[in-house]
Amino acid sequence: MALYSEKVMDHFRNPRNVGVIENADGVGEVGNAKCGDIMKIYLKIENDIIVDVKFETFGCGSAIASSSMATELIKGKPVSQALELTNKAVVEALDGLPAHKLHCSVLAEEAIKAALKDYYDKNGIEYDRSLFPDCASCGHCCEI
Amino acid sequence: MNCLNGCRNIYIDNAATTKMSKSAINAMLPYLDGIYGNPSSLHSEGQKAAEALVGARERIAKCLGCTSRDLTFTSGGSEADNQAIVSAARIGEKKGKKHIVSTAFEHHAVLHTLERLKKEGFEITLLDVHENGLVTPEQVAEAIRPDTCLVTVMYANNEIGTIQPIAEIGAICRERGVLFHTDAVQAVGHLKINVTEQNIDMLSLSAHKFHGPKGIGVLYARKGIPLTNLIEGGAQERGKRAGTENIPAIMGMATALEEACENIDKNTKKLTALRDRLISGLSEIPHSILNGDAKKRLPGNVNFCFEGIEGESLLLLLDDKGICASSGSACTSGSLDPSHVLLAIGRVHDIAHGSLRLSLSEENTEEEIEYTIGAVKEVVEYLRSISPIWRDLSSGKKKFIIK
Numbered sequence: 001m002a003l004y005s006e007k008v009m010d011h012f013r014n015p016r017n018v019g020v021i022e023n024a025d026g027v028g029e030v031g032n033a034k035c036g037d038i039m040k041i042y043l044k045i046e047n048d049i050i051v052d053v054k055f056e057t058f059g060c061g062s063a064i065a066s067s068s069m070a071t072e073l074i075k076g077k078p079v080s081q082a083l084e085l086t087n088k089a090v091v092e093a094l095d096g097l098p099a100h101k102l103h104c105s106v107l108a109e110e111a112i113k114a115a116l117k118d119y120y121d122k123n124g125i126e127y128d129r130s131l132f133p134d135c136a137s138c139g140h141c142c143e144i
Numbered sequence: 145m146n147c148l149n150g151c152r153n154i155y156i157d158n159a160a161t162t163k164m165s166k167s168a169i170n171a172m173l174p175y176l177d178g179i180y181g182n183p184s185s186l187h188s189e190g191q192k193a194a195e196a197l198v199g200a201r202e203r204i205a206k207c208l209g210c211t212s213r214d215l216t217f218t219s220g221g222s223e224a225d226n227q228a229i230v231s232a233a234r235i236g237e238k239k240g241k242k243h244i245v246s247t248a249f250e251h252h253a254v255l256h257t258l259e260r261l262k263k264e265g266f267e268i269t270l271l272d273v274h275e276n277g278l279v280t281p282e283q284v285a286e287a288i289r290p291d292t293c294l295v296t297v298m299y300a301n302n303e304i305g306t307i308q309p310i311a312e313i314g315a316i317c318r319e320r321g322v323l324f325h326t327d328a329v330q331a332v333g334h335l336k337i338n339v340t341e342q343n344i345d346m347l348s349l350s351a352h353k354f355h356g357p358k359g360i361g362v363l364y365a366r367k368g369i370p371l372t373n374l375i376e377g378g379a380q381e382r383g384k385r386a387g388t389e390n391i392p393a394i395m396g397m398a399t400a401l402e403e404a405c406e407n408i409d410k411n412t413k414k415l416t417a418l419r420d421r422l423i424s425g426l427s428e429i430p431h432s433i434l435n436g437d438a439k440k441r442l443p444g445n446v447n448f449c450f451e452g453i454e455g456e457s458l459l460l461l462l463d464d465k466g467i468c469a470s471s472g473s474a475c476t477s478g479s480l481d482p483s484h485v486l487l488a489i490g491r492v493h494d495i496a497h498g499s500l501r502l503s504l505s506e507e508n509t510e511e512e513i514e515y516t517i518g519a520v521k522e523v524v525e526y527l528r529s530i531s532p533i534w535r536d537l538s539s540g541k542k543k544f545i546i547k
Contacts, residue, residue, distance in 0.1 A: 036497035040532035056532040060456035
């Protein structure tokens with residue numbers, strides 16, 4: 001199918017890091033069933049390093065591929081580096097996404113940030129709130 | 145190319161378009177290769193084309209139960225819908241009638257034309273189509289007002305296949321003196337239609353939905369209904385649709401329609417059996433629901449919602465298994481909203497995203513249907529296994545919408 005790059009189709013067909021981490025150190029869920037995509041990211045963090053990451057996604061091909069790629073990009077990385085992951089990096093790693101699917105990559109970035117925020121909150125670590133999306137009041141994912 | 149399943153190719157997206165029939169292709173060939181004249185030309189080359197045009201028009205008229213002069217060739221169903229509605233609106237507004245009755249789940253060719261008229265000051269009443277995807281003649285009767293100039297109700301829905309009580313609606317419109325148009329794009333060639341007996345004033349059809357070529361359709365308008373031109377220019381189609389006629393496509397359409405109408409009984413019997421097997425097989429999937437009335441639907445249409453998954457990923461994985469299908473999910477439309485048809489029958493956004501439309505043709509086999517049932521079950525189960533919504537639903541954290 002020419003809609004997506006080979007890279008997207010590969011990550012869609014064979015998603016990396018699918019699943020759940022029991023007692024995860026950070027869990028982030030973004031999106032809305034109403035708009036047709038929800039991503040949930042689970043992080044296992046040891047000594048400030050993301051030693052394991054899993055995801056579950058309800059969504060289209062590019063949503064699943066974006067989650068898969070995003071988890072690959074942060075696995076084994078320090079938390080500070082994961083925090084710098086942008087949707088643009090996800091799109092580039094996937095060899096591009098169609099314009100109307102770019103929001104899937106944004107969702108992946110936000111899901112990871114939400115999981116990191118959860119990790120900070122759970123561990124009482126201070127952080128700059130402006131670095132994190134405010135999903136509760138943002139209509140980006142779904143304006144219905 | 146994807147050949148993940150032995151290069152199987154099961155095409156069950158016939159509501160989108162159909163494969164052309166061999167006889168329709170053969171009917172076109174002489175007009176691509178030898179008889180190339182312009183039917184408006186006086187010379188013999190042109191007259192050969194003109195004769196073919198007359199013949200094709202008569203054959204199509206016979207299939208619809210009307211006379212050939214009531215037919216206007218268009219570029220397809222959308223143009224026919226546009227022209228029918230705009231014409232009725234222009235007739236109406238001359239008499240001060242600016243109210244139109246339609247349904248909430250019409251094709252966009254109808255809905256967007258109505259929206260345009262609304263901006264011009266027309267009032268539009270969209271009838272509720274209920275959970276079963278059917279309007280009643282009584283609803284139409286109640287909605288008609290003294291200033292109603294048009295009732296436009298689709299013959300059969302393109303997504304969920306439900307068949308509307310067209311003859312009864314036609315009778316009400318006739319009695320009340322209101323023009324009645326039906327978008328019959330999904331019905332022509334698949335259901336028995338006689339515009340005269342069914343009190344249809346205007347009807348739109350498209351050739352590529354019954355194994356004819358793309359880019360050609362017909363607007364039937366009963367004698368005495370003045371049409372408004374959408375395309376100005378030459379005097380083709382009795383001055384109502386300019387542009388040199390697409391003779392090869394018209395010839396292919398006439399043959400495809402004749403063939404489809406001749407085989408309606410045989411095809412209906414075969415398709416209904418396949419459809420019902422597909423419905424019973426897919427109903428075994430937990431938390432799934434059939435969209436549209438189980439019986440009053442096109443013989444080849446099956447449409448389901450599966451809770452906890454999204455339609456585009458379902459389609460992509462089915463494609464990998466060699467199955468060509470369709471979905472009403474937002475992701476397949478490029479907008480944030482899922483199908484307006486599914487929303488109109490009361491499916492909430494959350495489950496409308498997880499829809500699957502399978503539309504059969506007489507070429508499909510029982511074996512293909514069994515394979516498809518298995519493939520859909522497998523893919524739905526897999527997508528649910530990676531869906532956070534499904535986790536919440538199955539753990540009881542969220543309540544199922546579909547029982």
